[in-house]
Each structure stands twice: as C-alpha cells, then as structure tokens.
Amino acid sequence: MQVASHLARISTGVKGLDELIEGGLIPGRVYLIVGPPGSGKTVFGMHFLLEGARRGEKVAYISLVQKPEEVVRDMVRFDPSIYAYVNTWKLILYDLGPILWRESSRVPTWRSVLLRIRDIVEDEKITRLVIDPLTAIDFPQQNPVEKRVELAKFIRGLEDLGVTAYLIAEMTDLDKYTEEHYLVSGIIMLHYFMHNGRMTRAIQVFKMRGTKHDPNLKLMRFTDKGLVVYNKSPFEAE
Template identity: 70%
Template structure:
C-alpha cells in the first residue's frame, strides 16, 4: 500500500504532521525521546488534547511527576485541558506512588506494564502516554527479558488499537535502548547552545510506513504550545 493512502491521525502539534505525511499511523506505539526539559511531555499533551477534541479518550500515565503539576504547566498553553479531565476524556493515572514507595517490594517492569494495559483496555483508551517509560528500567536486570516484556506490551497495546507515546529520557545521544528498536517511530527533541543562543529542534529519527527526512527542524514554544517549522534550526532570523 502506498504510504499516502494510509489513514493518519494528527499529532496536535502545528507543523509536525506535515513532516510525517499528514500525521501518525493509528494503532502504533511511538517513542518520544530527548534530554530533560526539551519539551517531550508538552509534545505528548498536544497529542492527548488533539484526541480529546475529536472525541477520543486519552490516558496519561505518570511515573515520576505528579500529573496534577504537569497539567498546571500544560494549562498555560491550553486551559481546556481541565474540562477534558473533568469529563474523563483525558484520564490521569499516577503510578509514581506505586513505583517508588519504600515499604513494599518494588513492582516489576512486567507488572507495571500489565496495570497500564489493563486500565487502557477497561477504559477503552484511544491515545496513551507513559511518562517516562525509562523510570521502570531499574527493575529489570536482564536486558533480554526487558526486550521480550516490552515487545509483548507493545503488541498488546497495538492489538487494542491504541496509539501510544512512550516518553524516554535520553542524556547520552549515542545510546540506543530497546524502545528505539521496538517502537514504530522515534521522535527526538533537542536543545543546545549555538552562537550564543539557545536552539530548540525536533528530529524524526524513525517512522515506519512514512516518508520523512532525518534533519533537525526548528521548534519554538509559543503561547499556544509547540510549533514546528520545516526548516533548519540553524537558519538565522531575518
């Protein structure tokens, strides 16, 4: 099938859909990666809000930050998020207390993924975000086992027809994890200093079934959130 004939769903980010042939292929799992503070969670909430606006149900699974604090930050870009949460169009699921409590045995990678799958299936979720999936890596000592369990989880989510973002912290840009290989797409967020100014950029490293280039593209954070431009972030402003 020609890629232009595949049904697409919007990322909710202005300018991003145009870089990936009109949007994401639904029912697939994507990795959003990059260093801390690069905009990964904001990108993910654009995705959830876009679904909510079209009657889809979203699930945000937080493994570190309190989801209420994250929502307050996102509301600066789009206050409608409070209404979607109130009407259960976007569900907040805080797994942090379960993951980090010291009084009980640390849950395994597979048990955390099972909880997420179970809730996604029960609530008939359309769009899922796990933030950050790398928070539960410590519970797996065997890389081969982690790969197998993650592969089963991704297959289960895709079998449910859910489109998902796995958010991963990446401080070593030369280190690739199982998520990079098992997911259908990898979007990397960047920021760095260039000629005494801060540069923000986005890069489509991988997107199965989609024509795209791998060049960095300019990103700005506006009053309405992230905007992507189909041009190099190194181009000087006129």
C-alpha cells in the first residue's frame, strides 16, 4: 500500500492556528481539546464547526451537559452568521445528554454515545463533529485494560465513520496522562494564567500525528471575532 506524501488538510477555523500545523488538520481523525474552565474550549470547537459550514459541509455539535442553545448564544457575539447555519440545518445541534440519561440510570457510556453518534452522522452525512464534554461519559468497567479497550473502540468507531472529530475535556493533572491522550491523533491544550500581573491566554499543540509542529506555548487571545493564535511566546514583552 502506498502512502501519499502530502495529506490533504482542513482548516481549524481559528485564525493563526493552521499555519502552525502544516495548513490544518488531517481529516478523518479524532482530536482532543483540553483546558481549564473558561479557557475557550467550546468557542474553539465552534470555530471548527463554523469553518466547515462556511465550506458547505454539514457539521454537528453534540452536547452532553450544556444546552446547545446557550452555546449558540455565547458564540453569536463573535460570529452572528451562526444563526443562519443553525436555521438552515448546516450546523446541527444535539442535546444528547438528557436522552442518554433517560435511557439509563448510569452516566452515559462510550458504547451508548457511539451508537447515537453513528445514527446522527450517517443520517445527516456529517463531516465535522464536536463532542462536549468528554468527561460526561463514564466507563462501566473498573479494569484499566478494559477501560482502554472501550475508549479505543469509541475512537476507532468515530474514525470509521469518516468524520473529523473534536473531543472536548476539562484539563486534568498535566503530569498524569489518561487513556485518551494516547489514543487520539492530536491534543491541543488551552491555557490561561497570570503573567506580569495580567491574565494571559496560550495554546499548546501538545501532540499532532503526521504533522510537524512546535509543542511550545503560543500566545492566544479573545478578539471581537473570537480566538486568534499568534506565532510567538505568551511571555514575550508587548
């Protein structure tokens, strides 16, 4: 089997980021977006979906906790066109959490979420997908090996659907890696911290298979158009 020397790329929709990862993401893969509360993870995911909708793709935001309508209201301040894509069914919103919790007394499992996602993707021919948050899905197994197998099946199942997917998760201990860190094709970490008396935002392309990238922190800012990434250290003098 021959492997193409140059893989096609799709844009993240975040200004300044594509240039740092050889033009964008490799399609059909699963990426993990992590960060503390308020770091911009959901906005980051919506940039990705809106970019696809602008290009004529059909995309989906799957919420397991927050009401999707609230996400849209938060995003409209950066991109008012979001309502047009929602109203024309180019950006599809699924509030999947309540459905899954009604079906089971347990927290939703990887298998139950994947089965629902498969129906959505195949029925609507979705190309881009955001699942928010990953931490709402539980492992019924206690054995670490079984947990990894179940998550591997979940990620492989998404890849088999042919979608490019973001899994959004809260940041955990940076020195303790969990199963998803090893299994996804890429990890993008969003940070914010105090520096010289100011709150500073940064992005880190921690892992990106098949892509040359700089793993160091890069400055990121919220603007009136949403998130913007700059190819410089957040610690550089203004």
